[in-house]
Amino acid sequence: MKKVLVTPRSFAKYNHQEILALFQSNNIEPIFNPYNAIMNEEQLIEALKDVDGLIVGVDPITEKVINSAPNLKAIAKYGVGIDNIDMNIAEAKKIAVSRTVGANSSAVADYSFALLMAVARRVVEIHNGCKNGDWGKKIALDVFGKKIGILGLGAIGRGMVQRAKGFNMDIYAYDIFKDEAYIQENNIKFVDVETIVQECDFISIHMPLTEETHHMINRDLLSNAKSNLVLINTARGGIVDEEALYEAIADNKIYGAGIDAFEEEPPQNSKLLSLENVVVGSHTAASSFEATNLMSLMATENIIRDLERM
Known part of the structure; x- marks a missing residue:
């Protein structure tokens, strides 16, 4: 046997x-x-x-x-x-x-968009506040009609395209491979990562971790982001420089992040966990x-x- x-x-x-x-x-x-x-x-x-x-x-x-x-x-x-x-x-x-x-592409795309909504609308902050007796209003971001950048157009990235369409979003994307027919069919602006970071309100990462993608999202890129940027990562932690992301959010350079993948899991003493406008998951998007x-x-x-x- x-x-x-x-x-x-x-x-x-x-x-x-x-x-x-x-x-x-x-x-x-x-x-x-x-x-x-x-x-x-x-x-x-x-x-x-x-x-x-x-x-x-x-x-x-x-x-x-x-x-x-x-x-x-x-x-x-x-x-x-x-x-x-x-x-x-x-x-x-x-x-x-x-x-x-x-097998898990729909589940991960669902969770990615759920994180996007949770961060944009401050769902966790409001939930925790209400449970502790804080009934004050918290101003948040709209999602409908905004610009989303999708890094990686595999099965999960394409799932995000479909969900973003339902919110009438302008869709930007980058992938190592360029599928012209798919891009045209879905009215996607296919651009480089730098342009996505500079122009988009939301970014969702769906790329593998390789030598080329390690710390793809870094301090230099984030320094050029819009102040209302929400970054979502349900792919691999090493794609994002976590120290640079913490600094960008803590210094109000960007709005917040939804993170389901860390470089170390579970993360030990990650400063990102201390930020209210960061919603985290236990690498659970496929669950x-x-x-x-x-x-x-x-x-x-x-x-x-x-x-x-x-």
Whole structure:
């Protein structure tokens, strides 16, 4: 019987019996994360000693971890971002790596727009104030008819385009790849990142973390932003220079931010957590019932397929 380590805590939470049946019918024993937290290198090394497959969330699958797993033949990402997996060593060892592309795009786009609305309309501030007896009015920003910049036009970015259309927003976008037909069909202004930061009222990030995108949103860019800018990041924390973002918000250079992805998770002593006009999440944008079920099913099918090929 083959063994598969499963690290995401939400995996198969709502379709458990269906997933277990799939494992059993394919002669696979699932081993679930016992720590109720993101696993660290040492924990992964111990857990992967005699494991054939891995279904992973955001846990660090480093060169050291992979080299310590002699039987590992396949990794199924529970999600789409693979920046936590050392792809060079995985490829060198001929370990198959798969992703659950498209499974959570609607959920992440929903959450991204929810963060945008929450920051713009100061929903959390007003909620907390009312619960503490403060019934004063708080002036906030309109969203309808404003300019939004979308960084990354993959499935999630395109989901944001559809939601922004419902609010009659002027849509700006940037992506490494330019799909002319899609851009024209959706009346998108395709421009560089600098123009988006300078002209847009809202920016939502949906790009992978790479050497090129690391700290893409930095102090220089933010110094040219509009004072009413709301920045949303549900992608990866390293894309935003968090110190520069804190300074921009604290100094009233921009209006606020919605952050579901930090460079360190959970963040330790992040000054961003002290700001009222910052709404944060626990990297939870993909956590809807529907997305969780579909990601669990797709990751299971991917690992079964790849282990059968080995």
